[in-house]
Amino acid sequence: MDVGVISVRYARALLKNAVIEKQEGIVYQNMQCLMECYLHVPDLRLTIDNPMLSKDKKQEVIKAACGKNVCESTERFISLVLKESREAALLFMAASYITLYRKHKNIICGKLTTASAVNTIIENRMKQLVEKYTQGSVEFNTEIDPDILGGFVLEYDTYRMDASVKTQLRRILTELKNN
Structure with missing residues (x-):
């Protein structure tokens, strides 16, 4: 399946859940922080894609990359992405969420x-x-x-x-x- 299609599906699900939980703004900040880390810390992608690193360690790294105030919706999302072994598409999921959030909020x-x-x-x-x-x-x-x-x-x-x-x-x- 196409990475773009997968990313948008995950991002839509994240936005829908975040809206229900009233955490869409915090998730937006988390995804922006994650994008910044991907752009400015080249080793982040290598670390997350490393098959030798346990999912628990990956979760810690991704959570740290999402900033200081990581909400429950973001944590559950990270867990789901890791459980489904979709971490290679995480950057695209974050970018898709940012785009969908901006459209949702008319930003x-x-x-x-x-x-x-x-x-x-x-x-x-x-x-x-x-x-x-x-x-x-x-x-x-x-x-x-x-x-x-x-x-x-x-x-x-x-x-x-x-x-x-x-x-x-x-x-x-x-x-x-x-x-």
Whole structure:
């Protein structure tokens, strides 16, 4: 069976159970933490995939990777995944849960890139702008990229507003070349 299909099925079951238990927010945080650990700790996948490591030890490692406040729903989920020997798909299950949770709660992911740090007032205004247009709540990330020279780049869903100085200069240069 396809890893993607399995991952989505497990994630749907986890979300359904978490909603019933009223723990979907905590499970969301657990899955985000697990994803971060997978991305930043390369040995995590090797450890979890190690056939010599007992399921109890794997459970401890995965639970630790899920953060400090691991709820019962997450613990039962980890136990089920290990019992069914599906730990190789755990990363995809976590990613699928995050996607399903965001869809369930109408959460949009946005990113604001600026040439220098912006204060929280401007960041909140941009977040409110996105929330106004999407009719949902926004998880907002900010990045600093001095290469854009000034202005900003705002991205959410499939939308991208590039108001950077670098892009404006590139447009002017293109127009000058064409004339």
